[in-house]
Amino acid sequence: MKAIQPTRGRLLAAAAALLVAGNAAAYDWQALPEKPPSPKHNPTTEAKVELGKKLYFDPRYSASGTVSCNTCHNLMEGSDDGRPTSMGVFGRTGPRNAPPVWNAAFMSTQFWDGRAKNLEEQAKGPITAGVEMGMGSMDMAVERVISIDGYRELFAKAFPGDSNPTTVDNFVKAVAAFERTLITPNSPYDQYVKGDKSALSDQQVRGMKTFNEVGCTSCHSGPAFNGPQMNMPEGQGFYQKFPTFTDNEYVKKYNLMADKGRARGTGKESDLHMYKVPTLRNVTLTAPYFHNGQVETLPEAVRVMGKVQLNKDLSKQQVTDIVAFLNGLTGEFPEITMPRLPSNPGETVVEVSGDAESVSAH
Amino acid sequence: MKAIQPTRGRLLAAAAALLVAGNAAAYDWQALPEKPPSPKHNPTTEAKVELGKKLYFDPRYSASGTVSCNTCHNLMEGSDDGRPTSMGVFGRTGPRNAPPVWNAAFMSTQFWDGRAKNLEEQAKGPITAGVEMGMGSMDMAVERVISIDGYRELFAKAFPGDSNPTTVDNFVKAVAAFERTLITPNSPYDQYVKGDKSALSDQQVRGMKTFNEVGCTSCHSGPAFNGPQMNMPEGQGFYQKFPTFTDNEYVKKYNLMADKGRARGTGKESDLHMYKVPTLRNVTLTAPYFHNGQVETLPEAVRVMGKVQLNKDLSKQQVTDIVAFLNGLTGEFPEITMPRLPSNPGETVVEVSGDAESVSAH
Structure with missing residues (x-):
């Protein structure tokens, strides 16, 4: 299991996650809430x-x-x-x-x-x-x-x-x-953890166990698989260093060290290459992957994560199973009707300030 | 009334439009069909x-x-x-x-x-x-x-x-x-011509009459106000020269002669500055105006059309009334639900071939 890199103030939560992740059988798989939050400072209306x-x-x-x-x-x-x-x-x-x-x-x-x-x-x-x-x-x-x-x-x-x-x-x-209305509950995974054992295939269940056992859940935990953030106060993120293990082929191949991460904004040495742990909900729909989008497929993203975060060479079977499990995190998308956008009767709204290239014919 | 500039084969239809437009009282105001066409070569399913x-x-x-x-x-x-x-x-x-x-x-x-x-x-x-x-x-x-x-x-x-x-x-x-499903029937104008005389304001009705009397309907005729195109076979468009009258301030101000119109594609002298007569349905929502988008407001577009197509200096009242009438051509928009776009599980689809400008931070 990879070494947790807690940020100041996150030690307890990270330690708790480690303890839970250490015991595969007891791992607390959580479903996504079916209702989005409506914070006091901006109640949804x-x-x-x-x-x-x-x-x-x-x-x-x-x-x-x-x-x-x-x-x-x-x-x-x-x-x-x-x-x-x-x-x-x-x-x-x-x-x-x-x-x-x-x-x-x-x-x-x-x-x-x-x-x-x-x-x-x-x-x-x-x-x-x-x-x-x-x-x-x-x-x-x-x-x-x-x-x-x-x-x-x-x-x-x-x-x-x-x-x-x-x-x-x-x-x-x-x-x-x-x-805040844009949530996707009731994925096959959610149905599974709520009791419908047929919602995931055998391979997906195997992938789910592998996902936990190899250590993915030490960071990708909680209902959104982004760490304990859902229960944290606003603004207190769950950050990890990426890449953690740098002595491997992937770091150079995918240029993983070029971006300074949080340090780009804070200027702090301790924030170098630190990122928020991203959610894995609907991850199968969001290729390409990582902060720089340099990895084109999910199997490769899983392989890279195994190596650069856990220092493990995941087997082909492990990767395939984990990818199958991640496919089970695609939720139900609410139907959205297109809004009618307001217009000024007969008046141009956009004042165009420039363009990259104009041509005289098309 | 402006001189009609019919293209080969459109003489009869244009002549008919002229005759009709010449008698304001008898003008045949038509409502937009409530059902879109479904052509034999591509029936809508x-x-x-x-x-x-x-x-x-x-x-x-x-x-x-x-x-x-x-x-x-x-x-x-x-x-x-x-x-x-x-x-x-x-x-x-x-x-x-x-x-x-x-x-x-x-x-x-x-x-x-x-x-x-x-x-x-x-x-x-x-x-x-x-x-x-x-x-x-x-x-x-x-x-x-x-x-x-x-x-x-x-x-x-x-x-x-x-x-x-x-x-x-x-x-x-x-x-x-x-x-073909994207049609906007039942505008206030349509309701009016179908018998609901309260659907247009007095000013709009005055504008409607002015629109006909000054000669707009000699080209902008039919249910879509784009000439007799709705009753024409596919591919047989209703074209007009724009601008027709060139000795005025607008032609230079809005650069109306730069585009060769149909001649750009056909290379024919007779197609120089010829354009399809555009629909006026929902025209109030589509600023800026004309083929080159150089006119920012509908009142100005009406003034320009009066001068460069009819050689008339429309009065402020005429322009305001016509604009009020054109506002009555905004129809009912069907509710559209957003489609869910297919995805490749875990795979990048877009292969990006270039960009205009990249930056190293944002």
Whole structure:
């Protein structure tokens, strides 16, 4: 089993996880809650969700008018974009793979390096990142949105107590409220742990045991397989060093040391190559893998994890079984109707500020 | 009234339109059909629509993996993108404004210059255009799509008689079948002409009369306000010269002569600056206006049309009334559920071939 690398303050939780993982028979397999959380600082309401849904799918408040939240976190798929790293406005690409929004409601921190304490804070990042939606500031995004007829009313309805409802804070609260509805319970795994022993195949059950025995659960624990985060206060993430074992072929092949992890933001030596443990829910839908999206298939991702995190050469059988088990983590996706986006009668909303390349014919 | 510029073979229809338009009282205002056409060469079926819907929203068969049909023809809005000209893969932009897909089922030709005879032929254009979805060929697009688990089955289900259902022809048939479901009947105008005289305001009724009297209906006639196209055989479009009157401020201001229109494709002198008469259904949702998207508001578009097509300086009142009438052409949008896009369990689908700009941090 790999050495746990707890961050300051996480020692107890990590030790508890180790103890549990040490005893395969007693391992506490947990189902995903069927209801998403609704935090006190932003209780979910129908009106917030309605506004947030429109904002989530509206590309018009990006610099080019072409990139929405859904562009990189496509809810029609695994809430990612299938790319190694995402492509934002004007064809620009960033350095990290798009994390899933499905079940992000259950994460206590957001982004690969956990630099946002909740979904509200997270929403501000891509909107203002030059390589994502590319708006100069959140204020500019709000300004663009409320220049569209209909949005002002939706803000007022979503935040009925506010004298000035069209604020940055309310904008991201609405987006977060919508995102908290995006959960995928009742996967075959969930059905299995709730008692339906036919929900997983024999191979999947074997994979589940292997997943625990080789040590995956020492980090990928809890109902979302992202560590004990679901029971942690907002902002207190569960971080691990990746890669832990560096003397192997994979580290160079997949360029795993180039990104400084949490240290990129904090500048701290102790945060070097530290990442939030990502959820494994719907992992089969979110290829390519890892923070840099350099691994194209799930079997290879499992092999790499075995080596660089547990220093184990997993057998072909072990890998196949674990992958079969991970396939059982794909949940039920709620049906989503497309929002009608507000429009200004007869007026252009997007003011285009540039493009990567223009041509004179097509 | 402006001089009609009929193309070869359209003389009779144009003459008939002229006669009708010449008598305002007798003008034949028509409602949009409530059922879309289902052509013999591609009868609409549920299975085709299901496949076509997935294809319409799937960005993975674009060169960057980020651009779908819906990117530029956004069904959550007016089925356009709000941009002067669209932005495709890698931030590239083309020369023309995205035409609406809503009610495109009722057009007898497609594209601004009518170079596709139906929706099937149209679908091939953007997929292979370097500045739109950027695939090298339709074969490559089909190959990419059927490399995704689940699509092969959907093709087989949609084309049950075919020994090899995964063809380019079937691909575009499915997309077209879905697009034919995208109609917006029962606008206030439709309700009005069907007998509900309260469906339009007094101003809108005044605008409707002005719209006819000043001569707009000499081209923008029929249920879709795109000329007699709905009753014309596939591929026989109704074209007009734009601009017709060139000695005015607008032609230079909005650069209306730069695009050769149909002549760009045909090379014929007689096709110079000829365009398909576009529908005015939902026109209030599709700013900015004209083939080059250079006019930002509908009132200005009406003023420009009055001058460059009818050589008339419309009064402020006339413009305001016509705009009010055009607002009455916004129909009822059917609720669309988001498709679940097929995935390859644990495998990357998009093979990214390049990007406009990469950065090392965000």
